[in-house]
Amino acid sequence: MSGPVGFEAWAALAGDSPISRTEWAAVVAAWSEPHRRYHDLAHLAAVLGLVERLSADAPDPAAVALAAWYHDVVYDPLRADNEQVSAERARAGLRGLVPEARAEEVARLVLLTAAHDPEPGDANGAALCDADLAVLAAAPAAYAGYASAVRAEYGHLSDDEFTTGRIAVLERLLDLPRLYRLPAAAEWEPVARANLTAELTLLRSRASGA
Structure with a gap:
């Protein structure tokens, strides 16, 4: 496997050692689970490509990239704590591969993807969250x-259960003051809000039986 999810890309962040190779293989296997339809290796590759660009001015681009690797490493639609468990998985998986402070920053960043609402001035968090939400501004x-x-x-x-839950997600996203925090992603904002609003309108119509 090569490209953004290949071992060479991983090794640039976590080193080339037997432990590192084992961890990379485990992370890739997690992202390859058969129940994933969106949160899969293609999504991981897309986020990794975006954080490389968006984190150029961040204080720790390597931590942002590692957080991208782990941000949905645990993804079970039946759970409500995927981000928390993914953060714990990052701490455990990176032990001995990167400095402890970086592993803790990776875990912190992974937790931010639960709400996608980093604090002002959090350039690491903004880079990861903006990259993760980039799909909202797709054609x-x-x-x-x-x-x-x-x-x-x-x-x-x-369908009724999903519609109710999805409406709540869309409303929460639209309630954010800004979906994207970095100037490099600012142009995505109107397109993303238009997409979210269109989906929300459709789902509300279905929910009302119109």
Whole structure:
């Protein structure tokens, strides 16, 4: 495997050792789980590519990149604590591979992806969160594909259950003062809000039976 999710990219952050190779393989295996339809290796590759650009002025670009590797390493639609467990997984997996302070920063960043609301001045957090939410500003067809893939991941829910939960997610995102924090991502804001609003309008219509 090569490219942004290949071992060479990982080794640039966590070194080339037997332990590092084992951890990389475990992380890739987690992202390859069969129940994933959106939160898969393609999403990981996309986020890694974006954080490389968005974290150029961040204080710790390596921590941001490692946080991208781990931000959805645990993804179970039946759980409500995926980010917390992913952060713990990052701490454990990076032990001995990177300095402890960096591992703690990685865990902190992973936790931010639960709400995507980093504090002002948190350049590391802004880079990761902006990259993770970039899909919201996709062209309409690509956004529809993303929304469909998310629905597939929640196949255990009825349409009514999913619609109720998805409406809550969309409303929370639209309530954020800004979806994107970095100047390099500012142009995504109007497109993302238009996509979110269109999906929300559709789901509300379905919920009301209109």
